[in-house]
Amino acid sequence: MRNGVLSESPAVRRTLIALAVGFLALFLVLPLLAVFSEALRRGFDLFIAAFAEPDTQAAIWLTLLVAAIAVPLNLLFGISAAWAVAKFEFPGKSLLVTLIDLPFSVSPVVSGLVFVLLFGAKGLLGPLVDDWDFKIIFAVPGIVLATIFVTFPFIAREVIPLMQEQGTAEEEAALTLGASGLRTFLTVTLPNVRWALLYGVLLCNARAMGEFGAVSVVSGHIRGLTNTMPLHVEILYNEYNFVAAFAVASLLAGLALVTLVAKSFLEGRYGDQLSRAHRH
Secondary structure (H helix, E strand, O other), rough: HHHHEEOHHHHHHHHHHHHHHHHHHHHHHHHHHHHHHHOOOOOOHHHHHHOOHHHHHHHEEEEEHHHHHHHHHHHHHHHHHHHHHHOOOOOHHHHHHHHHHHHHHHHHHHHHHHHHHHOOOOOOOOHHHHHHHOOOOOHHHHHHHHHHHHHHHHHHHHHHHHHHHHHHHHHHHHHHOOHHHHHHHEEEHHHHHHHHHHHHHHHHHHHHHOOOOEEEEEEOOOOOOOOOOOHHHHHHHHHHOHHHHHHHHHHHHHHHHHHHHHHHHHHHHHHHHHHHHOOO
16 A cells, blocks of 8 residues: 555556446446336337326326425424434433434335325224324325435445534533524534535435335325325326337436536535545
């Protein structure tokens, strides 16, 4: 090792680079090219016409609506959880951290099934929900709940390590100088974690719009009502409407690419801060 860098031979370096590029091309670039090429295979007019279908438009708007609800709620939860875990000691703190990581270890399909067992017609809370004449399963509220569950670790997990690394010295100084708790949070704590927070929001939003497993279980696949874009792609593909299926899939892929570009920008500009958070 020279100056902290492994001194491998040029042949080894080129081989490793070729393997990495080949892997990315095979499992990332080629599938993306296939999606866009299939979407445009029969012409741009049919590609555009696919988005004029009422069911497709309903799926797009539902996906945006679910993300618009789930991401801000997860943002509020992520900030609150990070503030509590990083700045305070309390009984059950380890349990809280474990619960935050729970969706990472549970299959999304199982997550959706949990909500069915809770709020379904024969679930634990199903009769109570029916008495209130409020529908959760096979309706938008169930989709929102399932999406929140599978996405809530993303923001908290980006912010907690950074807050822990920064400690409490700056907040204590601000409080000593007479700042209120809210003012200390807004002027000291939040600016210190803003880029990690934005990074977590990007990841959370990408997962919210692309979630399939949990949403598939609770949605009921009702066309025009409870189908998000991923579910709508499946239905179109099963109906052999390949152009429309790949057109909607290309929209999801485009949103993913935008997220990837924004993620790369944040990592390039604020990589030191984000890498410190990931190391912890």
